[in-house]
Amino acid sequence: MDIKSLFKRLVGRGEDTAEPVQSSDYPMLYLDHQGHPSTGLDVQKVYLCLKAAEDGDLVQxxxxxxxxxxxxxxxxxxxxxxxxxxxxxxxAVKPPKEATEAEIKLAAEAEGWIRNLPGFSEMLMDMLDAIGHGFSCIEIEWGQRGGLWMPVAFHKRPARAFTVAMTNHDDIRLNTGTSADGEPLWETGWIVHRHRAKSG
Structure with a gap:
């Protein structure tokens, strides 16, 4: 998303408003029920499952x-x-070295905002789904409260709702079903945690 589009999303709205989330344009992402590939699992089925994931199909x-x-x-x-x-x-949110009084005050204020975000602890837990899936994507729902834009909700999205770019398998994208490459995640719209099981 370019800076102009981002500006239009976040500026010029009234008090106590909420922003739509990216996945709201694709309700079919959550209509499919989870499959159960472990039923009748054998070596060939495991191979096909992992090979599909290497090719960008993360569902199985x-x-x-x-x-x-x-x-x-x-x-x-x-x-x-x-x-x-x-x-x-x-x-803790710490101010920079040799911080001014304003920076010290802002750091304390920011820490208060973070500690009081709704569902913050649950969001941290959801991020750790990346231990098993390799990544975890949390969609941020933004809202304006008292003239300040803040996250008002965090939505855990299932790993099966994502794919990777064909030319860069580190680029996690929303699997909209409309493109083999998926749709790039909105800037400021997601928290993406990647679990590094090994170095390199």
Missing amino acids: QSDLFTDMEERDGHLFAELSKRKRALLTLPF
Whole structure:
């Protein structure tokens, strides 16, 4: 999205308004029910599932891991343990070195905004779905409150709703079904967490 489009989205609206989210244009993304590729799973089926993911079709791989998490109690417990551990870690918004009084005040104000975002803790937990799926995409719903644009809701979107660009498999895109390349995610519209299971 270019700067002009972004400006039109975020400026010039009245008080206490909300912005539409990108995926609202594609309700069919969430109409498909999750498949269960683990049923009758064999070596050939696993190969085809992983090969499709390498080629940009993430649906079967996503559904397979969701199946594994739902059916394997030990896996579910270990993932839950790691997710809950994140919530015990402290965080702070710190001003820069040799900050002015205004910068110190702004940092404290920003920390207050973040701590009071609705669903913030749940959003952190949802981001850690990337441990199993490789990535996690959270859609941000923006709203204007008292003249200030703030996230008013975070929406976890299933990994099966995404694809990757054909020329760059690190470029995660919305799988709208209208293009093999998918649709680029809106700037400022998403939080994308990629889980690095290994270096490099």
